[in-house]
Amino acid sequence: MPTLLIQNAAVLTLTDAADGTPRAEVLAAHDVLVVGNLISAVQPTGQADPSQFDEVVRAGGKLVMPGLINTHAHVPMVIFRGLAEDVSIDRWFNEFIWPLESNLQPDDVYWGMLLGASEMLLGGVTTVADHYFHMDVGARAIDEIGMRGVLGWAVFGSQGQSALETTERFIREHQGTAGGRISTVVAPHAPYTCDDDFLRACAGLVEKLSVPAHIHAAEMREQTDLSLQKRGLTPIEILQQTGLLRRGTIIAHACGVLPNDIELMADAGVGVAHAPKTYLKLGMDVTPIPALRSVGVAVGLASDGAVSNNTLDLWEALRLCAMMQKDRARNPEVLPVAEALLIATRESARVLGMDDRLGAVKPGYLADLIVVDLSGLHHQPLHSIPASLVYNTMASDVQTVIVDGRVVVRDRHLRHIDPVQVVHQVNRNMQRLAQRVPGQRIQTYQP
């Protein structure tokens, strides 16, 4: 098995103190040893002989931490970024996103996934839970670029039986592929675009195929209010009644959940994907992170799609996650640095049901690691590495990226694809992609 030595790094270690308070510590001058796709040891520098390793990453003066985990995205939407600015949410869906998506061809998803995955890897994101169309070609892109993916083929209730068949075929063909880097989920869009029968059928697939579900729900308070008006049930209650509120389900956003919803979510053991830049930019609500975490619900970081979030930058999500909770509580003590870092790593892994093997720099864990250069002037002087990771780090500070034991970015260069070609392929289709034909859309937003 190939071996890798990351030499002489500062290593970020996150733990819960006895009282449950998150703690961030940094081990100075440590080596991280990797055998195959697993971390085999984390030990003081000087004990390992570099000549015994297939590859060595010299990380003197740099920091090693777990790769970031994007718990909810629509990566191929990068091809539409910048096309729907400064518009209301209704117009955003009905006049921009869903008309634009009627232009989508499988080839666009392939190149869009490669482009977005390239952006993410260069920014230190090693795993993505993606929710989009034509996910078979999306999976091919994730495989080729060397990233880890929890992939779902997005479906609407209006697509009926054929969508369920597509989902089942996709899962059977892709679960556990790419040497285990790709896993799959059932991905109904949302309670407001899928009727109860469709959601029940999706829950049936979850049961039958033993994979999780990934769905948007309670994106903002208005959706919850409208759902209560129309159905007498909140979106979360609809998920419960249709069998989708269950251990492992990834719920995107959950900004509009009520106290009773939070209890149901805790009882069921679901996780929540939190995409703060999108909420701020679209003037939505904000996921009630302290309330969710206080009852044990895992909350992870997310970028959502680049048409709302503009980038797939999880460093920006990390600081917005902390700052927006401080803002909402009018209390700067809320969501301190160590807790934010735990959310970005172990808790994001927990949202994906992978916290026993992802999100920490520990022997036995998957070697999804990033080397961050904190020598930039915007970090100096470095009084607190944890604070600098949360509030100062830019995606461009990420130097080297390792996924599943394999170096996929070295010194800010992607190893397995040529980004120039990817950009060229996407640009070739830019005019066609940007067209909006009146009345032509894949769906209507009417929660």
Place this chain on the structure above:
Amino acid sequence: MPTLLIQNAAVLTLTDAADGTPRAEVLAAHDVLVVGNLISAVQPTGQADPSQFDEVVRAGGKLVMPGLINTHAHVPMVIFRGLAEDVSIDRWFNEFIWPLESNLQPDDVYWGMLLGASEMLLGGVTTVADHYFHMDVGARAIDEIGMRGVLGWAVFGSQGQSALETTERFIREHQGTAGGRISTVVAPHAPYTCDDDFLRACAGLVEKLSVPAHIHAAEMREQTDLSLQKRGLTPIEILQQTGLLRRGTIIAHACGVLPNDIELMADAGVGVAHAPKTYLKLGMDVTPIPALRSVGVAVGLASDGAVSNNTLDLWEALRLCAMMQKDRARNPEVLPVAEALLIATRESARVLGMDDRLGAVKPGYLADLIVVDLSGLHHQPLHSIPASLVYNTMASDVQTVIVDGRVVVRDRHLRHIDPVQVVHQVNRNMQRLAQRVPGQRIQTYQP
């Protein structure tokens, strides 16, 4: 006079449409010609002969726009960054900032200013309105690094007459120095740390020396409420009564202003410095930008100090400025892309009283220009350059920076100082700087 040619760039042009709506346009394939410290022409590429210029910046495929303007900072505070995380505002001042600042020596301000100015220049900030102690050595640093500064020596009422003498001496010695790059202001700290007599004396200096004032006021609603309780006057009304609410005054934050304050500010012709990351992180209020702008008050971008803001990154401030107004209004149509860009450029120049010569790429304007590389994958495909500038651009995308006609950053390298030496000098004093002695502080926060 030295000449400079920026060749074959896309040039950002911002205007108000006839109805007052801001508009952003991009001129493709243009040259910007610079003679001495002024822009002499903006014209289609191909007419100018590069061999006739002292220096040529090839900007093919890149964007030229006005340098960013930081309308309120305490730049040398970068030396303390990361030392006051996750604490209440009272503790932030009384247990962290003001005890830390009792460690300050002039040498710290000098190296801190060089460090922060380096970070800003590399991130495309060409002008800073700085408000801090020992500003004589601060001015020396700004001069040496080649930046533009509107500098004020921060004073508290408790310092009495000697502070006024320091202020007057500082202004007389530094106004118009560094070939005109440095101008000066009278810089009382805030109405809650300066009594009325002191503020009146500061207003007297403003009159006598013909320079503006720069002061914190109404930083959040609580300060306004406490001021009303104690004095029956808002902080803005105190400024008015003491003669400081006048054309040219820079008011930092103004998050807690009341409707009547806004009218007074419009009548007086003051400008407002807006530092959104600090507000979000400290759980404060947010400057009411639409209300201020609707009555003609200039609002500009700011970083504040790096102990609240952590970085001096105005790209982050730019997008937070737009997004936080959308969030507060629960309306994503508020503060659109073109308006955000105007705030970052022309309106920031207007806060400093310099909009007749700064903040636009136009003949006759000061040649404070930045070349931004939008080829990074996080910008691709580039459907909208203005949107990408607001929502996607990182400080690390800034390639080349020109201040007063002089190239100070070329291909991401500072020309006039060695950042390694600066970091070394700051780190040398890190332990001393980080000490907090119980009870030892320069001031007490008790608004």
